[in-house]
Amino acid sequence: MTGASGQQWDDQRYDGHSQDDYGYDQRGYRGQAYGAQREDDQTYGVHEQNGQPQDGQWYRDQSYGAQENGQYQGARQYEGYADQPAWQYGGYADQPVWQEGYRDPRGGQRYDRQGYAGYNGYQEQQGRGKPRGFPRRNRRAAEAGTPGQRKVHFRRLRRFARRRSVRVVAAIIGVFLIWVMFSAGQAAFKNNGQGFSANLAEWARDHYLGPVVTFGEWLSYQPPKVGGKPSFSYAVPKGERITTNKGKHKGFVPDIPPTVKTLAAGAPLPGEGQWRVVEKVKGEPAILVTFLRDGGQYTSYSNGIASIDQRLVKFSLRPGTEDPGSAPGDGGNWGVANYIPPGQRTGVLATFNGGFKLDSAGGGFYLNGMYHGSLVNGTASIVYYKNGTMKIGEWGRDFTMNSSIEGVRQNLELLVDHGKLSPDANSAVKTGAWGATLGGGYWVWRSGIGITKDGRIIFVYGQALDAQDLGELLVRAGAVEGMQMDINPEWMKFDYYQADGHPADPTPVPLLPAQQANPYSYYTPSTRDFTAVYAR
Numbered sequence: 001m002t003g004a005s006g007q008q009w010d011d012q013r014y015d016g017h018s019q020d021d022y023g024y025d026q027r028g029y030r031g032q033a034y035g036a037q038r039e040d041d042q043t044y045g046v047h048e049q050n051g052q053p054q055d056g057q058w059y060r061d062q063s064y065g066a067q068e069n070g071q072y073q074g075a076r077q078y079e080g081y082a083d084q085p086a087w088q089y090g091g092y093a094d095q096p097v098w099q100e101g102y103r104d105p106r107g108g109q110r111y112d113r114q115g116y117a118g119y120n121g122y123q124e125q126q127g128r129g130k131p132r133g134f135p136r137r138n139r140r141a142a143e144a145g146t147p148g149q150r151k152v153h154f155r156r157l158r159r160f161a162r163r164r165s166v167r168v169v170a171a172i173i174g175v176f177l178i179w180v181m182f183s184a185g186q187a188a189f190k191n192n193g194q195g196f197s198a199n200l201a202e203w204a205r206d207h208y209l210g211p212v213v214t215f216g217e218w219l220s221y222q223p224p225k226v227g228g229k230p231s232f233s234y235a236v237p238k239g240e241r242i243t244t245n246k247g248k249h250k251g252f253v254p255d256i257p258p259t260v261k262t263l264a265a266g267a268p269l270p271g272e273g274q275w276r277v278v279e280k281v282k283g284e285p286a287i288l289v290t291f292l293r294d295g296g297q298y299t300s301y302s303n304g305i306a307s308i309d310q311r312l313v314k315f316s317l318r319p320g321t322e323d324p325g326s327a328p329g330d331g332g333n334w335g336v337a338n339y340i341p342p343g344q345r346t347g348v349l350a351t352f353n354g355g356f357k358l359d360s361a362g363g364g365f366y367l368n369g370m371y372h373g374s375l376v377n378g379t380a381s382i383v384y385y386k387n388g389t390m391k392i393g394e395w396g397r398d399f400t401m402n403s404s405i406e407g408v409r410q411n412l413e414l415l416v417d418h419g420k421l422s423p424d425a426n427s428a429v430k431t432g433a434w435g436a437t438l439g440g441g442y443w444v445w446r447s448g449i450g451i452t453k454d455g456r457i458i459f460v461y462g463q464a465l466d467a468q469d470l471g472e473l474l475v476r477a478g479a480v481e482g483m484q485m486d487i488n489p490e491w492m493k494f495d496y497y498q499a500d501g502h503p504a505d506p507t508p509v510p511l512l513p514a515q516q517a518n519p520y521s522y523y524t525p526s527t528r529d530f531t532a533v534y535a536r
Contacts, residue, residue, distance in 0.1 A: 183207075201490070202527060206322060224443050224464040228300030232513060234269050234291045240276035242285060254285050255309055255454060260476050263295030263303075263469060275307065278496045278509075279349045281535045286312040287350055287496060289511055292473065294464050298443060303462030304511040305477050306350070306494055310455050313349060314388025314536050317367055317407035320528040323357050324365045324372035335368035339525045340532060345497075346504045347535040351522045352459050352494045353447060354529040355411030355485045356435060363395070363410025365529065375401070379410040380483035382449065388536060392451045392481045409529065416450055416482030421471040434467040435487045442466040445489045450479025458482070461492050463514055491528060493517040 160166060187203035188196050204213045242256060260273040272292060279287035288307045293299050319327070319334045326332030340348055355361050363381065364373035375381070377396030384390055384407035393399060394414055401408075412434065415422050425434075434446075447461035448470045458477045460470060467484065474482040486492065493515050497506035508519035522530060 224298045226297045230302045234271035236271045236274050236276045242277050262292050264293040264299050281312040298464040301464040306459045308457040310389050314534045315390045316532045317384045318530050321525050322527040327370045340522050348497050350496045350533040353486050353491050361411045366408040380414045382409045415471040415484050416474050416479050419480040425468040425471045445492045446470045446487045447485040450474040450482030452478040453480050489516045495519045
């Protein structure tokens with residue numbers, strides 16, 4: 001190839017000039033041809049093609065940017081037109097795509113094919129003609145880009161952030177996130193005795209995040225421990241012992257149910273299944289309790305059973321602040337408090353949890369003439385009467401609405417009907433008929449309620465029960481009609497109350513020591529509905 005001055009050059013010569021004249025160094029170019037210089041008018045960047053010098057025309061891959069006054073200019077051609085901003089294999093000067101032997105117009109650096117200044121690259125000393133080698137750089141640092149590249153990316157990001165549409169969207173997202181954090185924080189730290197995790201999970205389910213909560217519960221689920229013994233003694237304390245009825249009595253006759261047979265194999269533990277008195281009314285046993293081990297492999301877990309004599313107590317359905325929430329109509333008042341406030345604690349004997357959240361219960365809620373949803377025929381129902389008594393059965397078959405009813409709480413279908421366990425109690429749990437459980441396990445905290453032939457109310461709960469074992473416990477305790485209530489640990493609770501010299505403010509005591517919910521939770525507004533039991 002011949003330069004503009006007519007001289008021949010090869011890998012070691014540049015238009016008749018030595019490398020020291022213009023600061024070139026052949027080692028960084030690997031045998032490439034370079035543009036000739038026309039010294040008469042000091043025009044640079046000319047590339048000879050087919051024997052003719054080309055200026056301001058299309059340059060091929062081997063053409064290079066101009067040099068003027070010993071410096072490389074950014075507005076010369078790097079495989080582009082002379083009037084275009086320095087192209088380098090498709091890249092602008094402010095975002096160079098460096099190839100073997102090219103120089104960055106901004107810094108005068110040479111780069112090899114990988115774009116690293118540290119490989120065969122040298123720095124032009126502003127026309128001094130003296131090359132100086134760069135130290136070798138770490139490959140990752142080089143791939144991250146030069147300071148100039150990072151500055152360009154920052155400028156582009158800043159320009160993007162200045163767009164009006166971007167600012168509007170960012171403001172909307174910011175306001176939304178602030179609202180979410182405020183709302184979730186208020187719910188999570190609510191003083192209702194349920195605890196942080198339970199409140200947060202309930203808030204999430206109320207805001208259409210149920211699948212997220214279920215997935216989190218599945219990840220954190222720990223299956224029940226196999227084998228072992230209960231963590232506390234079942235032996236009946238001397239002051240709580242009771243015997244069955246014998247002989248004839250005048251006046252009130254205590255109703256003492258028979259001992260409950262354990263689900264576990266082998267002989268019962270001392271006191272297992274034997275009733276003890278925890279609440280008396282007018283000296284008579286009003287609430288009896290007992291404990292039984294789980295059947296099968298989970299023998300270290302205890303189930304609590306309470307048997308309540310309706311002749312001595314009154315039942316009161318209480319609404320929750322969120323479920324069912326405010327009553328329809330003016331004021332949103334259900335006519336009764338959503339907790340047990342000071343001044344209404346004298347005579348309280350027990351409290352226990354309600355059923356599923358109403359949007360999952362398959363039925364409705366009725367209290368003092370107002371409804372949440374509709375009462376559904378065929379649904380298992382607790383019916384609260386104005387005289388303080390309670391019945392359990394199937395709505396539409398065993399009872400319908402009448403003036404004597406004060407409240408109705410529906411939940412799923414009957415688990416026990418006419419003294420027999422539901423035939424699908426075991427199989428239906430696998431299809432979710434008895435509720436979504438933590439981690440999808442069958443043996444979780446469950447609660448249930450039933451009624452005996454002579455009218456006693458039975459409440460059962462335990463931490464490693466499937467639907468079949470829950471129903472079996474109800475049957476063994478004498479229930480002829482029974483239904484599942486709530487499940488999972490945050491909402492399982494049965495508390496009885498001891499006056500201890502302070503009848504106006506009795507102390508709540510959990511029936512099962514392992515229950516998670518705070519026994520004082522019903523002394524503050526409750527998010528869920530519950531039942532309060534008072535002395536008659």
